[in-house]
Amino acid sequence: MIPNNLLTMYQQLKANPMQMLSRRFNLPQNINNPNDIIQHLLDTGQISQEQLNNAMSMANSPQMQRFFR
Amino acid sequence: MAYNPYYAPQNYQQQMYQPQQAYPTPQPTPQIQNGGFVPVPSEDVIPTYPVELGKCVTFKVEGKPIVVEKIRGFSQFEAPILKRYRLVEEEKQEEVKEATPDNIALDTIRGEIKAIWNEIATLKEPKKPATKKKEVVADDTE
Numbered sequence A: 001m002i003p004n005n006l007l008t009m010y011q012q013l014k015a016n017p018m019q020m021l022s023r024r025f026n027l028p029q030n031i032n033n034p035n036d037i038i039q040h041l042l043d044t045g046q047i048s049q050e051q052l053n054n055a056m057s058m059a060n061s062p063q064m065q066r067f068f069r
Numbered sequence B: 001m002a003y004n005p006y007y008a009p010q011n012y013q014q015q016m017y018q019p020q021q022a023y024p025t026p027q028p029t030p031q032i033q034n035g036g037f038v039p040v041p042s043e044d045v046i047p048t049y050p051v052e053l054g055k056c057v058t059f060k061v062e063g064k065p066i067v068v069e070k071i072r073g074f075s076q077f078e079a080p081i082l083k084r085y086r087l088v089e090e091e092k093q094e095e096v097k098e099a100t101p102d103n104i105a106l107d108t109i110r111g112e113i114k115a116i117w118n119e120i121a122t123l124k125e126p127k128k129p130a131t132k133k134k135e136v137v138a139d140d141t142e
Helices: A004-015 A017-025 A034-043 A049-060 A062-068 B009-016 B101-124
Strands: B033-040 B055-061 B066-071 B081-086
Touching: A004 A017, A017 A034, A034 A049, A049 A062, A049 B033, A049 B055
Parallel strands: B033 B055
Antiparallel strands: B055 B066, B066 B081
């Protein structure tokens, strides 16, 4: 049996994913560009430069590129 | 004259010996830290790549001998600095001697010493006697 709050969260995420992300990571309302979001997370210390570099290297790898096509 | 507590001798002495405030210790100047090495498919990605405050990220463009450094200062209002470098392959066959000041000085001194020895050698050679030329004397008897 899935708890109600989890179902509610899933429904909210499906309906408006940006709003959920903004609430979860305390993003300002005017930011919606991916690079700006990442820059905000870096500036607030929620992610590190190393984590970002690893994620970007993974995203640019040929194995991952086929998922984004 | 009315009694003024502020000018009483004991109060004045207390005011004189106020404890000195400790000077704040000088903070070390923050230095730019290494932000890692990232291979990128092209140079277009670099200007928009997010970099943390006070970090320097090095990018290697895949397939080209180009390395770009993106340096971000400690202020959010400061634009990041981009430095572009071109890689040059070193030849393995010849060992190229670096022209350091010490090497240049040694080479010039060696050259001068060699020149001096050559000069000494030429001076030591036996000189050939000079052949006397018959001088034609004008006849003044007439």
